[in-house]
Amino acid sequence: xxxxxxxxxxxxxxxxxxxxxxxxxxxxxxxxxxxxxxxxxxxxxxxxxxxxxxxxxxxxxxxxxxxxxxxxxxxxxxxxxxxxxxxxxxxxxxxxxxxxxxxxxxxxxxxxxxxxxxxxxxxxxxxxxxxxxxxxxxxxxxxxxxxxxxxxxxxxxxxxxxxxxxxxxxxxxxxxxxxxxxxxxxxxxxxxxxxxxxxxxxxxxxxxxxxxxxxxxxxxxxxxxxxxxxxxxxxxxxxxxxxxxxxxxxxxxxxxxxxxxxxxxxxxxxxxxxxxxxxxxxxxxxxxxxxxxxxxxxxxxxxxxxxxxxxxxxxxxxxxxxxxxxxxxxxxxxxxxxxxxxxxxxxxxxxxxxxxxxxxxxxxxxxxxxxxxxxxxxxxxxxxxxxxxxxx
Numbered sequence: 001x002x003x004x005x006x007x008x009x010x011x012x013x014x015x016x017x018x019x020x021x022x023x024x025x026x027x028x029x030x031x032x033x034x035x036x037x038x039x040x041x042x043x044x045x046x047x048x049x050x051x052x053x054x055x056x057x058x059x060x061x062x063x064x065x066x067x068x069x070x071x072x073x074x075x076x077x078x079x080x081x082x083x084x085x086x087x088x089x090x091x092x093x094x095x096x097x098x099x100x101x102x103x104x105x106x107x108x109x110x111x112x113x114x115x116x117x118x119x120x121x122x123x124x125x126x127x128x129x130x131x132x133x134x135x136x137x138x139x140x141x142x143x144x145x146x147x148x149x150x151x152x153x154x155x156x157x158x159x160x161x162x163x164x165x166x167x168x169x170x171x172x173x174x175x176x177x178x179x180x181x182x183x184x185x186x187x188x189x190x191x192x193x194x195x196x197x198x199x200x201x202x203x204x205x206x207x208x209x210x211x212x213x214x215x216x217x218x219x220x221x222x223x224x225x226x227x228x229x230x231x232x233x234x235x236x237x238x239x240x241x242x243x244x245x246x247x248x249x250x251x252x253x254x255x256x257x258x259x260x261x262x263x264x265x266x267x268x269x270x271x272x273x274x275x276x277x278x279x280x281x282x283x284x285x286x287x288x289x290x291x292x293x294x295x296x297x298x299x300x301x302x303x304x305x306x307x308x309x310x311x312x313x314x315x316x317x318x319x320x321x322x323x324x325x326x327x328x329x330x331x332x333x334x335x336x337x338x339x340x341x342x343x344x345x346x347x348x349x350x351x352x353x354x355x356x357x358x359x360x361x362x363x364x365x366x367x368x369x370x371x372x373x374x375x376x377x378x379x380x381x382x383x384x385x386x387x388x389x390x391x392x
Contacts, residue, residue, distance in 0.1 A: 004132065008123055011075075012136050014176040015116055018079060019140040021169040022109065023147025024162045025086065027247040028155055030231040031240060035159070037095055045354030048228060050099060052347030055106030056340060062111045063337015064196045066118055067330065075115045076174050081108035083170030090160040114340055118333040121324050133320045134266020138259055145255030152248050199334045209326055209338065212383035216319060216342030218376025222285050222369050223312050224346030227251065229353035230292070233365060236357050246301060253302045257309040266317050271325055275384035277318050282377025284311030286370045293366035322384060345376075 004012075025032070033044050066074055085105030092098045116136070124132050151162040203209060230250065234243040269277055288308025295301040319339065327335035356365040 005123065008120070008132070010176045011116060011119060012139050014075070014079070014173045015112075015136055016139045016143050017169055017173040017176065018082070018109075018112060019143030020147045021083070021086065021166040021173070023144045023251070024151035024154075024166040024169070026144075026151075026227050027148045027231060027244065027251060028151055028159075028162055030228060030235065031243070032089075032159065032163075033098070034235070036093075037098065040358075042351075042354035042358045045228070045232060045350030045352075047095075047099060048102070048225075049347045049349075049351035051102035051106050052225070053344055054103045055110050056343040056347060058103075058107045059110035059114060059340045059343070060337050061196060062107070063114050063118075063333040063335070063340065064199050066111070066115050066333030066337070067199075071115050071119050071122075071333070072177055075112055075119075076177050078108040078111040078115065079170050079173050079177075081105070082112070083167040083173075085167075086163050086170060087167035090163045110340055110343065114333060114336045117320060117323075117336045121327075121332050126324075129324055130266055130269050130317055130321050131263070134263050134269075134317050137266075137316055138262040141255040141258035141262065143255075145252055145259060148248050148251040152244055155244075199331065202331065203334065203338045206326070208383050208386050209323075209335065211379055211386075212322060212326075213339055213341055215376045215379025215381075215383060216339060217345040218372050219282070219285075219315065219380065220342045220345030221349045221352070221376070222289065222345075222373040223308075223315065224343055225349050226308070228346075228350045229365065229369075232350060232353055232357055233292075233362060237362055246298060249298055250301055250305045253305045254309045254312075257306055258313055261310075262313050262317075265313050269314075269317055269321060271321060274318055274322060274325075274387075275381045277314050278377060278380045278384055281311040281314030281318065282373055282380075284308065284314070285373045285377075289366045289370045289373065293363040322380075322387070325387060 029048070030044055033039060033047065037047075039047065082105050085101050085108065088101045089098065089105075092101055117133070120132055120136065121129060151166075154162045154165060227247065231243065231247055234246055238246065284307055288304050288306075288311060291304025291307055292301070295304050319342075323335050323339050324332075352368070353365050356368060
């Protein structure tokens with residue numbers, strides 16, 4: 001990390017602290033909403049799906065705004081909004097108010113993710129981008145190793161306390177970027193997009209990007225919000241304490257695996273063999289999902305999570321590398337915003353999984369997700385092959 005500029009280092013540290021704030025409440029959110037509002041798993045999934053769906057659509061315009069305005073100031077605004085939203089959740093008693101707060105919090109999180117990706121692409125040479133993204137992703141997963149365990153401990157004392165602590169951490173993260181150099185100059189730049197409509201037309205006419213985004217959407221059904229559907233599944237098949245203990249172990253396993261291996265895998269990724277990496281990552285997702293369906297002990301769950309995480313570690317930097325290869329310099333935020341539409345899969349995931357858990361045998365949820373992963377991986381593979389043939 002010492003090889004990067006102070007601005008990039010502060011950006012990576014702020015990514016870590018923002019993720020800690022999200023990870024504190026991630027394994028608790030389904031249970032918290034269920035107890036607070038008296039909702040069953042399907043209704044909780046629907047509520048979370050609406051929030052993610054709305055935030056994802058708003059993030060498409062957010063990507064355009066990131067290309068137009070000061071990226072650093074927008075990241076500061078997103079951290080402030082996320083922190084306030086997490087605190088407000090503890091006071092919201094009305095279903096509609098909870099929905100609005102969740103949308104604000106999810107939109108802020110998406111804006112931070114898009115903006116940080118755009119900044120990394122803008123401030124680093126091509127050869128360093130994937131390594132930097134893998135390092136950044138490794139740091140954020142340290143947050144997922146720390147956050148859930150702290151959140152579960154705090155929740156044992158006071159169920160609402162993790163949300164207040166998480167909000168305070170998100171707001172405190174602002175000071176990391178406030179101290180960043182205002183004159184941090186990008187290596188690459190381009191003229192700002194003329195209008196949102198014009199940007200939408202450029203994105204619509206990029207067939208490769210459209211196909212890849214559709215593939216990512218299907219893949220994100222599987223990996224985007226896996227903590228939510230695993231929580232839903234465990235609520236149906238286990239008691240609340242077992243669910244909390246299992247989720248804490250799975251999230252720790254996921255994070256530790258990424259911390260130990262992500263940077264090395266990121267170093268091996270290459271633009272020339274991107275489609276093969278995507279195929280391998282998809283296969284690992286499918287094996288991991290089948291492992292979840294068969295797991296009957298904590299060790300079995302953790303082994304399946306390890307395999308699933310290997311796929312996640314490949315797919316995340318591969319997606320970043322693909323969009324970085326395809327996006328024009330002046331439209332990086334817009335392209336990342338468009339690719340973030342894949343998060344609609346994360347919004348649909350708890351809805352679909354909640355329905356399957358209510359109306360089919362619980363393990364069938366994992367087999368349905370395996371089929372969606374295979375289809376999404378195929379579309380991404382075709383998109384990457386088309387890009388490789390054009391570059392030749």
